[in-house]
Amino acid sequence: MAELDAIKDAIVSGLMIRRDHGHRRSSTQLPWITERKDLRYLRRVVKKIVAAAGIRTELSFTSFRHGGFTEGADSDLTDAELRAAARHRSTRPLPAYAKRTRKQLISGSKKRREERTKPAPVPTPE
Numbered sequence: 001m002a003e004l005d006a007i008k009d010a011i012v013s014g015l016m017i018r019r020d021h022g023h024r025r026s027s028t029q030l031p032w033i034t035e036r037k038d039l040r041y042l043r044r045v046v047k048k049i050v051a052a053a054g055i056r057t058e059l060s061f062t063s064f065r066h067g068g069f070t071e072g073a074d075s076d077l078t079d080a081e082l083r084a085a086a087r088h089r090s091t092r093p094l095p096a097y098a099k100r101t102r103k104q105l106i107s108g109s110k111k112r113r114e115e116r117t118k119p120a121p122v123p124t125p126e
Contacts, residue, residue, distance in 0.1 A: 069086065069099075070097075079091045
């Protein structure tokens with residue numbers, strides 16, 4: 001846990017999961033992408049982390065991504081903020097990642113009610 005806290009203190013933004021070793025051509029930490037340009041190796045690493053942590057074995061790399069999106073949506077992040085966090089250019093994938101929750105439905109209902117019950121603006125005489 002101390003190692004994670006140290007990372008959190010040192011790194012504010014960027015990739016959530018990074019290689020734990022340097023890359024021969026880059027001084028910055030890079031994601032785990034294999035020569036096939038996919039994340040198969042990372043999937044195995046995440047499965048090992050899940051097993052070592054003793055959490056539900058059906059969790060996967062994408063489970064954490066979906067969970068992060070859903071938490072963001074529950075926190076009333078805008079689509080633009082969610083896209084920025086995920087580095088997506090389009091809003092099209094957002095519904096697939098950010099699952100609908102009761103909290104979002106309640107928040108949306110409250111916002112609609114507040115908007116509907118706002119007093120009409122009174123024009124000021126000039």
